[in-house]
Amino acid sequence: MFNYYRTMAGARDLPHPDTANLVLTDVLFALSDPSRLELVRRLASGPLEVAACQPTGGEVPKSTLSHHLKTLREAGVIRNVPQGRQRYVSLRRDDLDERFPGLLDAVLGAPAR
């Protein structure tokens, strides 16, 4: 078959920005969506597999969830690494603290409502 690598649908390692290159406005934007922020709050307690990243309460289509993960990953908020058949999602807490000291603590410490 041709076009072996035409799509990235099954790429093992997704791109993650370097800590030194994180852009503040991208991080703020990624965190400005309520469902993404809620996920980040949950990730503060530890890594989750993608399926567990579903918003508490309702189910969301896989593609929608994947898009939110992409937004967070490309901003540098989370890490998304393959682990066998699934993927682990974790908060890039140390990297965020290094690049934007105090920001994540302030966000996580803020009233949820």
Next chain:
Amino acid sequence: MFNYYRTMAGARDLPHPDTANLVLTDVLFALSDPSRLELVRRLASGPLEVAACQPTGGEVPKSTLSHHLKTLREAGVIRNVPQGRQRYVSLRRDDLDERFPGLLDAVLGAPAR
């Protein structure tokens, strides 16, 4: 003439959310735009009249600038008060510190690029 109060184009006092009601995601969203964030950084040095809120470098149409001010004001990031013929724009630093401790400091302290 009829319809005295049909529009708000000349309203003296614009609405500002109460400190206790500020919504984190709204604040993060307001700050996630580069030109708005740059303005907030400038406002950290003190109030500005609207005309002085123009982005350093280029000129932007008045209506565009006004829209950005509205986004920041409705999120509770800035205050916009009439003063004679003009208006003064100021950062709601104390209110933000009260509702989201550490957030503004982290944002202002973050590397600009």
Next chain:
DNA sequence: GTGACGGTTCGAAAATTTTGGAACCGATCA
């Protein structure tokens, strides 16, 4: 009054983001 000034609101077009189904991929297991 009349006009200029500083600035907001209205309205519509352009750009971006969000959403979700369908196709796809690699890993795993039979």
Next chain:
DNA sequence: TGATCGGTTCCAAAATTTTCGAACCGTCAC
């Protein structure tokens, strides 16, 4: 090999945000 599983990417539609000209408003100077 083949089928299933967990998840991403592709694509297009819907929703939201951004942009900006035009209309408008209140203040001040004349």
